[in-house]
């Protein structure tokens with residue numbers, strides 16, 4: 272199967288300090304790929320490099336056959352990549368519906384925009400019930416759903432998700448995992464960054480483990496289920 276995303280020999284820096292070293296990875300069309308690692312290992316920086324939100328990087332990022340390494344973040348998003356960052360970046364003073372409206376691409380007819388939003392409400396009943404509620408008053412799990420919903424209204428071919436289960440109570444993690452499980456059965460590719468390998472490993476087809484900015488292991492979800500790998504690279 273062909274790749275939707277190919278990252279080759281990526282190095283990334285914050286100022287003088289290098290945080291990614293020769294990272295190469297790929298996501299196949301409709302594939303679900305995970306990147307796992309402890310805090311501060313460089314997972315977010317990989318996603319930020321893909322959407323070019325990083326000051327200094329070298330290496331190549333290709334979306335399908337196109338080199339997108341030099342594109343501005345908004346051009347990358349227009350290229351049908353949605354990025355759901357770790358801090359969710361929802362508008363706390365706007366309602367759920369307004370958050371979704373703002374994320375819907377310009378240039379669609381009103382009917383098309385409405386359809387995109389209706390699709391999100393169909394998928395996330397909790398958001399539908401709270402459509403007039405302010406973003407800042409949602410629970411952590413609901414905010415995560417809204418952040419994912421904001422990605423989905425762009426109808427992306429590739430969804431980049433940064434730690435969607437982070438900071439959520441176990442019962443809410445269950446709900447978010449259910450949402451992700453549903454998402455990954457659709458015709459779109461997902462690149463998921465997580466510390467929580469136990470809960471999210473069943474969702475992925477393939478994955479990578481990162482340690483101090485370097486990929487140290489990769490494999491299918493059975494191979495990445497190895498306890499020794501978890502001990503060495505993931506247990507805190």
Ligand SMILES: Nc1ncnc2c1ncn2[C@@H]1O[C@H](COP(=O)(O)OP(=O)(O)OP(=O)(O)O)[C@@H](O)[C@H]1O
Pocket residue numbers: 285290308309310311312313314315316317357
């Ligand atoms: N804006 C920044 N300026 C300087 N250093 C940074 C910046 N952002 C991240 N770093 C550093 O880069 C390294 C990788 O951080 P990154 O956020 O990519 O890790 P992570 O694996 O996503 O961890 P976390 O789960 O904590 O977000 C860390 O050492 C971090 O301190």
